[in-house]
Amino acid sequence: MIKTIYIEKQIANHPRTREILARFPDTTQIYCDRYGEIFNRKAQSFRLQKKQPALILAKKHKGFVLPAPEAYGIGAKENYYFSHMMNCLYDCRYCFLQGMYRSAHYVLFVNYEDFANEIENKIQKTDEEIHFFSGYDCDSLALEPVTNFLEYFLPIFRKHHKTLLEIRTKSTQIRTLLNTEPFENCVLAWSFTPDEIAAALEHKTPSVERRIEAIAKLQEKGWHIGLRFDPLIYSSEYQSQYRKLFADTLQRCNPELLHSVTLGSFRLPKGYFKSLQKMYPDERLFSSPLEETNGMFGYKAQIQSEMLNFCRKEILNYIPEKIFFPCHDIL
Amino acid sequence: MIHIICALKCEAKSLIAHHRLKVCAESASFPLYMSQDKQMSLTICGIGKINAAAATAFTHAFLQTGKQDIWLNIGIAGHKNLDIGKIIIAHKIVEQSTQQSWYPQILFSPLCRSMEVLSCDHPATDYTDTVFSDSIFEMEAAGFYATACRFATSELIHVVKIISDNQQHQADKISASFVAGLLKDKLEIIEQLITSLRQLAKDLDSPNETPDYYGQIIEKWRFTHTQRNKLKSCLNRWHVLCPDKNPMKFLDGCLQSKEVINQITNKLDMFPICF
Numbered sequence: 131m132i133k134t135i136y137i138e139k140q141i142a143n144h145p146r147t148r149e150i151l152a153r154f155p156d157t158t159q160i161y162c163d164r165y166g167e168i169f170n171r172k173a174q175s176f177r178l179q180k181k182q183p184a185l186i187l188a189k190k191h192k193g194f195v196l197p198a199p200e201a202y203g204i205g206a207k208e209n210y211y212f213s214h215m216m217n218c219l220y221d222c223r224y225c226f227l228q229g230m231y232r233s234a235h236y237v238l239f240v241n242y243e244d245f246a247n248e249i250e251n252k253i254q255k256t257d258e259e260i261h262f263f264s265g266y267d268c269d270s271l272a273l274e275p276v277t278n279f280l281e282y283f284l285p286i287f288r289k290h291h292k293t294l295l296e297i298r299t300k301s302t303q304i305r306t307l308l309n310t311e312p313f314e315n316c317v318l319a320w321s322f323t324p325d326e327i328a329a330a331l332e333h334k335t336p337s338v339e340r341r342i343e344a345i346a347k348l349q350e351k352g353w354h355i356g357l358r359f360d361p362l363i364y365s366s367e368y369q370s371q372y373r374k375l376f377a378d379t380l381q382r383c384n385p386e387l388l389h390s391v392t393l394g395s396f397r398l399p400k401g402y403f404k405s406l407q408k409m410y411p412d413e414r415l416f417s418s419p420l421e422e423t424n425g426m427f428g429y430k431a432q433i434q435s436e437m438l439n440f441c442r443k444e445i446l447n448y449i450p451e452k453i454f455f456p457c458h459d460i461l
Numbered sequence: 462m463i464h465i466i467c468a469l470k471c472e473a474k475s476l477i478a479h480h481r482l483k484v485c486a487e488s489a490s491f492p493l494y495m496s497q498d499k500q501m502s503l504t505i506c507g508i509g510k511i512n513a514a515a516a517t518a519f520t521h522a523f524l525q526t527g528k529q530d531i532w533l534n535i536g537i538a539g540h541k542n543l544d545i546g547k548i549i550i551a552h553k554i555v556e557q558s559t560q561q562s563w564y565p566q567i568l569f570s571p572l573c574r575s576m577e578v579l580s581c582d583h584p585a586t587d588y589t590d591t592v593f594s595d596s597i598f599e600m601e602a603a604g605f606y607a608t609a610c611r612f613a614t615s616e617l618i619h620v621v622k623i624i625s626d627n628q629q630h631q632a633d634k635i636s637a638s639f640v641a642g643l644l645k646d647k648l649e650i651i652e653q654l655i656t657s658l659r660q661l662a663k664d665l666d667s668p669n670e671t672p673d674y675y676g677q678i679i680e681k682w683r684f685t686h687t688q689r690n691k692l693k694s695c696l697n698r699w700h701v702l703c704p705d706k707n708p709m710k711f712l713d714g715c716l717q718s719k720e721v722i723n724q725i726t727n728k729l730d731m732f733p734i735c736f
């Protein structure tokens with residue numbers, strides 16, 4: 131539950147700010163000049179703040195739409211991501227946000243209009259198919275009741291058929307989606323790890339089963355779904371655990387509305403990895419057989435390639451290769 | 462450890478008595494009191510932000526304080542109309558002279574209200590001055606907070622003030638015994654705050670600098686500085702994956718430190734990782 135809201139003075143009167151503040155009358159509301167005064171301060175503990183994150187309402191000034199990391203691609207040449215939020219309601223131990231940000235508070239950029247303008251600009255500038263990804267610096271849906279992200283952004287993409295919007299999430303906040311007419315160029319993508327791994331590492335997230343139920347409801351409604359087995363987490367039992375996960379998810383998905391399946395390995399830039407390891411010294415994940423290659427921490431090459439190849443083979447038992455997008459590390 | 466900074470002896474009196482703090486004779490620069498178990502210190506800094514900053518820095522240097530220590534500035538403050546005796550925790554501190562702000566992170570449920578604190582350079586005389594808006598005003602918080610943030614994580618640093626004067630009951634009517642009484646009346650809330658912060662601090666794990674078996678191993682083999690760090694990280698990993706096993710058992714044949722590290726790493730890579 132949010133107890134404190136920081137508000138940048140310059141967006142204090144933005145209608146979206148007023149609407150959010152009205153919905154949380156019992157919170158402590160504190161005004162600031164720039165969100166960085168709180169979010170970027172040194173000497174903060176991400177781990178402690180995660181116990182009681184505050185909401186920061188802010189204005190984004192630049193970098194509304196950015197080139198997406200290569201691993202995100204699902205078929206288009208031009209890939210961008212945009213983040214109306216920084217940080218996430220959930221607490222996955224492998225999440226790179228813990229290494230990237232000093233603070234665990236949620237920053238919500240309320241000036242959606244500026245994101246929309248930039249998205250429109252990118253679309254106008256090309257005849258190529260463009261893919262846009264949401265859910266890189268946050269979980270796109272987890273705070274939907276606060277952000278109303280879908281209500282604002284879905285209509286923008288609905289009218290541009292040459293674009294594709296991927297909304298990546300682990301959330302089951304699907305009420306808005308169930309009340310919205312689906313459209314072809316929107317993919318709702320859920321990330322999964324096997325039950326046991328999710329229970330150990332994906333704190334505060336809905337269970338695998340509840341995510342699958344959400345997917346089933348949305349497919350019934352006609353939404354296109356993506357499955358993201360990313361990051362792949364090693365355990366001594368990974369083969370049986372992932373085999374079960376693929377069966378539970380892929381078997382229960384309507385293949386006609388399954389847009390794509392991706393596979394990604396667990397990798398973190400060295401600096402982020404070191405911060406995470408320091409933050410959670412007793413975490414088993416960080417004591418796994420990992421190694422550093424070119425400034426990135428990941429599983430030792432042999433384990434990684436074994437896992438990727440195993441998972442690839444298993445996944446292809448269920449889906450055609452044309453909708454499968456493994457990460458580039460696959461052999 | 463917990464470190465309390467108070468401007469005046471009368472603000473500290475009831476805390477000193479309650480925690481049975483004893484004056485520390487070796488502290489020459491500022492009067493500093495310690496609990497018998499050495500888990501609590503209290504430093505009297507004198508009035509003003511410079512004194513507060515200096516006493517905070519002194520306490521850090523004198524006691525070699527750690528990143529996970531708790532810091533509190535406890536004292537009195539004024540407000541235009543808040544009731545005398547009201548206790549407040551700061552959620553924003555503004556230094557009046559520079560307009561610089563800090564935002565203490567309150568990650569627990571305090572038994573008192575939170576408010577903005579305005580740290581002034583001079584004692585306030587006009588309670589209706591619009592410059593104070595709805596803030597409470599005092600003279601140490603900014604100096605204390607900015608300095609303590611250099612030594613500890615901000616979630617464990619807080620400023621607590623008790624209203625001693627307002628428009629009806631102005632500062633010139635305050636006596637030392639009156640201040641001591643105000644603080645005494647709020648001891649319970651202060652103690653609850655300390656308990657919450659101690660609870661919070663427990664969640665700040667940090668890698669063990671001297672993991673089990675480290676001493677034994679570096680006594681037996683010669684390690685360079687880099688190798689020692691590597692060894693520590695191997696032994697911390699060992700502690701996570703197989704705390705019940707003794708790594709020494711696997712090191713018998715090792716002649717050099719490099720072999721020790723390789724042997725431990727190889728063993729670790731073979732331990733099952735179960736989720």
Ligand code: SF4
Binds near residue numbers: 225227267268269300
């Ligand atoms: S759901 Fe995604 S963004 Fe949120 S904590 Fe987990 S990995 Fe990070």
